Amino acid sequence: ELEAVVFDLDGVLTDTAEYHYQAWKQLADELGIPFDRDFNEELKGLGRMDSLDRILEKGGKSFSEEEKRRLADRKNGHYRKRIQRISPEDLLPGMGRLLRELKENGIRIALASASKNARTVIRQLKIESFFDTIVDAAHVSKGKPDPEIFLTAAEQLGVPRTNCAAVEDAEAGIRAIREADMFAVGVGTETAMKGADWIVSDTSKLTLQELKRRFR
Ligand code: G6P
Numbered sequence: 001e002l003e004a005v006v007f008d009l010d011g012v013l014t015d016t017a018e019y020h021y022q023a024w025k026q027l028a029d030e031l032g033i034p035f036d037r038d039f040n041e042e043l044k045g046l047g048r049m050d051s052l053d054r055i056l057e058k059g060g061k062s063f064s065e066e067e068k069r070r071l072a073d074r075k076n077g078h079y080r081k082r083i084q085r086i087s088p089e090d091l092l093p094g095m096g097r098l099l100r101e102l103k104e105n106g107i108r109i110a111l112a113s114a115s116k117n118a119r120t121v122i123r124q125l126k127i128e129s130f131f132d133t134i135v136d137a138a139h140v141s142k143g144k145p146d147p148e149i150f151l152t153a154a155e156q157l158g159v160p161r162t163n164c165a166a167v168e169d170a171e172a173g174i175r176a177i178r179e180a181d182m183f184a185v186g187v188g189t190e191t192a193m194k195g196a197d198w199i200v201s202d203t204s205k206l207t208l209q210e211l212k213r214r215f216r
Pocket residue numbers: 010017020043044045046047048051076113114115116117118137170
């Protein structure tokens with residue numbers, strides 16, 4: 001029986017996946033490395049350093065650890081500029097309703113985001129009080145597609161993993177959910193979300209009623 005829902009943040013609760021894309025694109029342009037939306041799909045859900053490594057590898061560039069830290073900071077500056085004005089209106093369609101439905105029905109709610117900016121974004125969206133636990137990059141050692149972040153969320157909620165559903169928009173995220181033995185809900189195209197137990201083309205289709213019906 002469904003007891004908890006674990007949410008990814010970027011691209012699921014709000015469209016910060018677009019801002020991550022724009023910020024990486026800006027950095028890649030500065031470095032003269034080709035970067036497009038297709039390649040960006042592979043980066044979704046990965047941590048900041050993992051993403052940077054993939055981009056530098058693609059551009060055939062190598063930098064010292066110190067230089068890489070500066071590049072990662074620079075990307076984060078590009079990103080933070082873009083998230084400054086996020087407000088409750090930036091919640092993706094249906095997500096405010098879903099969070100309320102879950103609360104009203106006593107289903108526990110967790111956040112599992114690889115982003116070090118997750119708290120800032122959640123606060124700006126004014127949805128912090130919905131979450132029974134927030135697991136972010138500071139709490140885990142292995143990033144998605146490793147299941148650690150989802151398993152940590154279930155553990156902190158005190159809910160068996162098989163009674164959890166998790167919502168993701170990234171390939172790496174869907175893999176992590178499946179490895180965690182949870183019910184995987186994918187937001188996106190059939191191709192990108194391949195392997196998910198339930199795929200929705202956009203967040204407005206995510207209702208508690210439908211989730212309960214599909215939950216194994
Ligand atoms: C999420 C996003 C990624 C991002 C990562 C790290 O997983 O999907 O695109 O790279 O968080 O975010 P941060 O804000 O810490 O750079």
